[in-house]
Amino acid sequence: xxxxxxxxxxxxxxxxxxxxxxxxxxxxxxxxxxxxxxxxxxxxxxxxxxxxxxxxxxxxxxxxxxxxxxxxxxxxxxxxxxxxxxxxxxxxxxxxxxxxxxxxxxxxxxxxxxxxxxxxxxxxxxxxxxxxxxxxxxxxxxxxxxxxxxxxxxxxxxxxxxxxxxxxxxxxxxxxxxxxxxxxxxxxxxxxxxxxxxxxxxxxxxx
Amino acid sequence: xxxxxxxxxxxxxxxxxxxxxxxxxxxxxxxxxxxxxxxxxxxxxxxxxxxxxxxxxxxxxxxxxxxxxxxxxxxxxxxxxxxxxxxxxxxxxxxxxxxxxxxxxxxxxxxxxxxxxxxxxxxxxxxxxxxxxxxxxxxxxxxxxxxxxxxxxxxxxxxxxxxxxxxxxxxxxxxxxxxxxxxxxxxxxxxxxxxxxxxxxxxxxxx
Numbered sequence: 001x002x003x004x005x006x007x008x009x010x011x012x013x014x015x016x017x018x019x020x021x022x023x024x025x026x027x028x029x030x031x032x033x034x035x036x037x038x039x040x041x042x043x044x045x046x047x048x049x050x051x052x053x054x055x056x057x058x059x060x061x062x063x064x065x066x067x068x069x070x071x072x073x074x075x076x077x078x079x080x081x082x083x084x085x086x087x088x089x090x091x092x093x094x095x096x097x098x099x100x101x102x103x104x105x106x107x108x109x110x111x112x113x114x115x116x117x118x119x120x121x122x123x124x125x126x127x128x129x130x131x132x133x134x135x136x137x138x139x140x141x142x143x144x145x146x147x148x149x150x151x152x153x154x155x156x157x158x159x160x161x162x163x164x165x166x167x168x169x170x171x172x173x174x175x176x177x178x179x180x181x182x183x184x185x186x187x188x189x190x191x192x193x194x195x196x197x198x199x200x201x202x203x204x205x206x207x
Numbered sequence: 208x209x210x211x212x213x214x215x216x217x218x219x220x221x222x223x224x225x226x227x228x229x230x231x232x233x234x235x236x237x238x239x240x241x242x243x244x245x246x247x248x249x250x251x252x253x254x255x256x257x258x259x260x261x262x263x264x265x266x267x268x269x270x271x272x273x274x275x276x277x278x279x280x281x282x283x284x285x286x287x288x289x290x291x292x293x294x295x296x297x298x299x300x301x302x303x304x305x306x307x308x309x310x311x312x313x314x315x316x317x318x319x320x321x322x323x324x325x326x327x328x329x330x331x332x333x334x335x336x337x338x339x340x341x342x343x344x345x346x347x348x349x350x351x352x353x354x355x356x357x358x359x360x361x362x363x364x365x366x367x368x369x370x371x372x373x374x375x376x377x378x379x380x381x382x383x384x385x386x387x388x389x390x391x392x393x394x395x396x397x398x399x400x401x402x403x404x405x406x407x408x409x410x411x412x413x414x
């Protein structure tokens with residue numbers, strides 16, 4: 001392997017010698033930054049080392065492969081989804097939840113996560129399945145479930161709307177329109193989605 | 208640039224000298240095949256030339272860039288979406304339409320198209336926007352619109368369900384679950400989506 005300009009980075013950077021968790025944190029942060037800037041396929045161990053102002057060996061010592069590094073970076077960097085909103089109506093709760101999801105989607109770790117979801121082939125995707133599903137998909141579906149179940153208790157939601165196709169509609173729409181229509185999901189669009197798609201889908205027919 | 212084994216391909220292949228549309232067709236087919244196998248970022252002009260058993264120069268003569276080649280390959284190779292099904296009920300029509308969409312999604316040009324949608328960054332995506340939206344998204348939405356409008360005329364669909372959020376729900380769900388859940392959309396799943404998501408969303412409350 002040829003010597004690249006990246007391998008010279010630690011010498012150039014006059015940063016103090018960092019060890020243990022401090023250096024690890026810097027490497028994980030640099031990996032997320034690389035992911036959100038150049039995507040999964042553009043990310044290199046050299047680039048991450050340069051971003052963290054360390055040497056490639058320091059990266060490989062902790063993470064033997066790009067897959068290992070990215071899995072840890074996503075697990076460490078993704079914002080926790082907050083508690084389910086409880087504002088008194090299913091409309092306001094869904095809207096608040098969608099705003100939370102939007103904030104995560106367009107944060108640097110969210111952009112990094114989407115690049116992994118979109119670019120990875122099936123085999124690589126399996127490596128990240130646990131991080132993505134366990135870290136983002138399931139917590140989001142659980143909050144949606146709480147909001148919808150609370151709506152059911154208030155009589156705003158029909159009982160058979162509590163199913164996985166209904167729960168998936170919100171993340172599916174948000175992913176589809178951000179990808180195919182380059183939508184950034186302004187407040188108006190979120191409200192339209194709730195009013196034209198989710199509320200008609202959820203409401204009891206007698207209402 | 209170094210000479211690769213690909214540049215030797217035309218000499219090795221004892222295929223007759225092809226010209227004009229025949230050679231163009233072979234190059235476009237090879238581009239789609241490469242896309243569905245190695246994705247947008249893995250595709251190279253050398254690989255396409257090798258796949259078409261021609262030289263790199265023959266490719267560059269017609270398409271100055273990878274973007275130009277891929278745009279033409281997608282435009283030429285994507286299956287036309289057929290006429291909207293008309294089977295007497297909105298449920299059967301939606302199901303037949305979803306089966307058509309599934310067939311296109313998992314065909315080689317469909318896999319190629321999805322690799323472009325998922326892997327391209329925003330700037331590259333603009334180059335393909337017309338091909339993707341004009342060639343696939345809009346025709347599909349138009350057929351969905353026909354099916355839903357026919358349901359409205361039969362009294363199976365509420366009037367205010369004729370809106371873009373409702374129309375997007377089917378392609379959004381199909382993209383989301385194929386990507387995040389690795390779903391291949393077996394017949395049972397298509398039926399569940401129609402019965403648990405689309406029909407409750409479409410039906411008039413009085414019904």
